[in-house]
Amino acid sequence: MGDLQPPDHMDAVKLEQDGDLNLHYRKELLLGNLKHHDEFDSLSNNADNDISKLKQVFFLADINNDSYVDAEELNKWIVGKVQGHLKDSDEGNEEIFNHLDTDHDGNVTWTEFNIHFLLAKGYSLEKAVRLSSSSRGGVDDDKESLIRYRFRWVDADEEGEFGALNLRELINFRHPEQSPLMIQKMALDLLEKFDMDEDGVITEYEFVNPTYRFQPEELDEETKKQRSLEFKNSIDQNRDGVVNLEELKLYVDPRNLNRILSETQNLILMSDEDGDGRLSLAEVLENSELFLGSKMIDASRNFHDEF
Structure with a gap:
């Protein structure tokens, strides 16, 4: 991945x-x-x-x-x-999108991305889910990155909102x-x-x-x-x-x-x-x-x- x-x-x-x-x-x-x-x-x-x-x-x-x-x-x-x-x-974008889209609805939510971001950082699934649902969204070491990514997420959303991203918008986010x-x-x-x-x-x-x-x-x-x-x-x-x-x-x-x-x-x-x-x-x-x-x-x- x-x-x-x-x-x-x-x-x-x-x-x-x-x-x-x-x-x-x-x-x-x-x-x-x-x-x-x-x-x-x-x-x-x-x-x-x-x-x-x-x-x-x-x-x-x-x-x-x-x-x-x-x-x-x-x-x-x-x-x-x-x-x-x-x-x-370009290679692997669709694979990553499908990996993040855990409910297979054709969109990736910020929560889905946040959970996988924390899993990649070494947190357990239980802690990643708990942190992603909190107002902090992560621990202090990752907070600055996640705040920056949240702004990037809005930029990548073609509606200009903090909504779920489709494949094209996720590419906007990952490869501007x-x-x-x-x-x-x-x-x-x-x-x-x-x-x-x-x-x-x-x-x-x-x-x-x-x-x-x-x-x-x-x-x-x-x-x-x-x-x-x-x-x-x-x-x-x-x-x-x-x-x-x-x-x-x-x-x-x-x-x-x-x-x-x-x-x-x-x-x-x-x-x-x-x-x-x-x-x-x-x-x-x-x-x-x-x-x-x-x-x-x-x-x-x-x-x-x-x-």
């Missing part, structure tokens, strides 16, 4: 739901969900093994075996990783990155968080300086610089100085092939030190932090840890 818990983020996206940049974004694009792919040796999670995985990615992406990875090869690799993840997350409805809601949430003057668009200043909405502390200058570059180079696609809802939807959609192509071009532009339009292994390793993210040491966080 697959993991019943929904991921904390939409996979391989640059912007987290709280408005922070996903610093593991490129690592997720390049390595994918390593738990569900067999291209890699079995390696423990540490910085040296991240480099080993990056080397393996290079040779796997080098389709013509010329010891270089060009834009077309890199783009094919990244698109394959994204599509592979979407395929993996595959749901146009959830992508729309996420884009709307981000617009609301950043749009200080409520004019329906986000300016660079609003994106770079989010303290007025939800950021408890002033961002450091390096973070502001990263956010400014991300706004100019990736989010503001028509380069008019503001970002509207449609641009946000494209930005957060992991299936957006144009965004992947843009990322491929940026990676090569920033790493191609001899300017020949392709990457050698030496160039990739020289820029390993660019490919693996600025927090590459923290390798225990995988595809589902950011959002």
Whole structure:
């Protein structure tokens, strides 16, 4: 049985739901969900093994075996990783739905999910049933997760209520990155968080300086610089100085092939030190932090840890 818990983020996206940049974004694009792919040796999670995985990615992406990875090869690799993840997350949804739908009425209630969530945490059936029917819904260690999931449950309900979910809605809940409805809601949430003057668009200043909405502390200058570059180079696609809802939807959609192509071009532009339009292994390793993210040491966080 697959993991019943929904991921904390939409996979391989640059912007987290709280408005922070996903610093593991490129690592997720390049390595994918390593738990569900067999291209890699079995390696423990540490910085040296991240480099080993990056080397393996290079040779796997080098389709013509010329010891270089060009834009077309890199783009094919990244698109394959994204599509592979979407395929993996598709598999088992119906099985999980039937497992949760204990009364076989074609819907899964929050109580049914809550009970199975607690069973998966190791509670006895008797205690899981008792806790799920209480106002707390769980014990203190799980309370924060369950509260977050309750909000996600309402978002996944296409009626906008805290009702039972059908199969399509349960997929909304467990895999929001595959749901146009959830992508729309996420884009709307981000617009609301950043749009200080409520004019329906986000300016660079609003994106770079989010303290007025939800950021408890002033961002450091390096973070502001990263956010400014991300706004100019990736989010503001028509380069008019503001970002509207449609641009946000494209930005957060992991299936957006144009965004992947843009990322491929940026990676090569920033790493191609001899300017020949392709990457050698030496160039990739020289820029390993660019490919693996600025927090590459923290390798225990995988595809589902950011959002």
